[in-house]
Amino acid sequence: MAGNASGARKWMYWLLYILGFAIGALRFMPPKPPSEDLGNRDIAICKPSDTIDLDAPSRKERFVLNSHPHVYGWPSTGGEISRSLSLAEVLYLGLDRFHEAYKAEDPAEEDEFCRKLRNLGAEWWESQTARSNAVFGEADEAAIEKAHTRIETGWPSSWKGVWVIKWHTERDYWALREKKLGRLELALNMDERCAIIESMGGQYFEDPKDCPDLW
Numbered sequence: 587m588a589g590n591a592s593g594a595r596k597w598m599y600w601l602l603y604i605l606g607f608a609i610g611a612l613r614f615m616p617p618k619p620p621s622e623d624l625g626n627r628d629i630a631i632c633k634p635s636d637t638i639d640l641d642a643p644s645r646k647e648r649f650v651l652n653s654h655p656h657v658y659g660w661p662s663t664g665g666e667i668s669r670s671l672s673l674a675e676v677l678y679l680g681l682d683r684f685h686e687a688y689k690a691e692d693p694a695e696e697d698e699f700c701r702k703l704r705n706l707g708a709e710w711w712e713s714q715t716a717r718s719n720a721v722f723g724e725a726d727e728a729a730i731e732k733a734h735t736r737i738e739t740g741w742p743s744s745w746k747g748v749w750v751i752k753w754h755t756e757r758d759y760w761a762l763r764e765k766k767l768g769r770l771e772l773a774l775n776m777d778e779r780c781a782i783i784e785s786m787g788g789q790y791f792e793d794p795k796d797c798p799d800l801w
Contacts (some may be wrong), residue, residue, distance in 0.1 A: 606616055616694075639767065648699070651686055655683070657703060659696065659708070660700070661710070662693040669708035670708075674778075699705030704800065705794070706737075721734035731754075734755045736753055738770060739800070741780075742776065747792045748791050749788050750783070750791060750796045770783075
């Protein structure tokens with residue numbers, strides 16, 4: 587009886603081993619390829635120009651903190667005005683630096699915010715898609731140049747004039763890096779930005795209207 591029991595246990599062990607091996611093999615089998623006959627199913631095809639911006643705002647968002655602080659203006663004439671911001675610029679616009687904000691319900695109030703935003707060097711774009719395509723090189727040369735050109739401004743607390751420096755994020759980056767471009771991110775107020783822009787070779791306009799890059 588003992589021998590028969592021992593033999594039965596061996597057969598049971600072998601059976602469990604073979605069964606486990608078979609289950610493991612099935613787990614790692616490649617999936618069955620899809621049928622060539624797709625019938626009438628709709629298929630979405632993404633073209634290179636169909637840029638998807640995962641952080642794209644809705645038309646109600648003004649100040650977004652998903653990654654680097656970014657601000658949007660929504661003019662009554664259409665399109666969008668947008669810019670990534672430094673601390674001094676956030677405070678200049680009167681935004682709470684720790685909380686996101688939304689567009690004004692009053693179109694006149696939103697237009698005034700867009701004017702201030704434009705005076706920081708923010709650019710107007712026809713749409714979010716137009717801006718994204720230009721950033722990724724899927725646009726004409728003028729739009730691509732615009733996307734890679736950045737305008738830094740400093741508005742003195744005396745309200746007299748404006749300091750401006752215009753630079754290209756590819757052609758001018760290394761030269762400005764030697765002048766410690768990153769200091770602009772650390773300025774606590776506009777007067778500090780003015781001093782930094784001046785030290786970097788920026789231009790002073792006694793009358794801001796004389797600067798062609800600002801409204």
